[in-house]
Amino acid sequence: MSPKAGLMLGTFRLVEDDKTLVIELFTLIQKPDGIEFRFRHFTPELVAWEKSDPTLMTLESVDAKQAIFVNPVDGQPKRSVLTRLDPDTYVARSEIVPESGDTQVVEITYHRQKPGPGDNASTTHRKSGDNQH
Secondary structure, X not given: OOXXXXXXXXXXXXXXXXXXXXXXXXEEEEEOOEEEEEEEEEOOOOOEOOOOOOEEEEEEEEOOOEEEEEOOOOOOOOEEEEEEEEOOEEEEXXXXXXXOOXXXXXXXXEEEEOOOOOOOOXXXXXXXXXXXX
């Protein structure tokens, strides 16, 4: 959603075939000391996946094409980079740093879903091959 009153709100859903696997709600909040990115994952029944609070990340740097967020507390991911490819496409790259072992990278390309009759604009990621969102 567009920014308003110091807040942007967004949703994401991961769909495989005709089944919703996860729903994510997130906010970007303008604070006196910077921008916070908070998110939380839910089942389709809105049962939270995370047992603790929502994940909190803070904006480390931003330019016209890229925003980098870091996790200032104990949690995952440790770092997320959002790169804008065009007005309707961006790539989210999250770095998961386990206590032991190698860093894992999750990268998802998002495409704005154009609203159809009776729909609201949203972003969706399909797990199966075509990366249509």
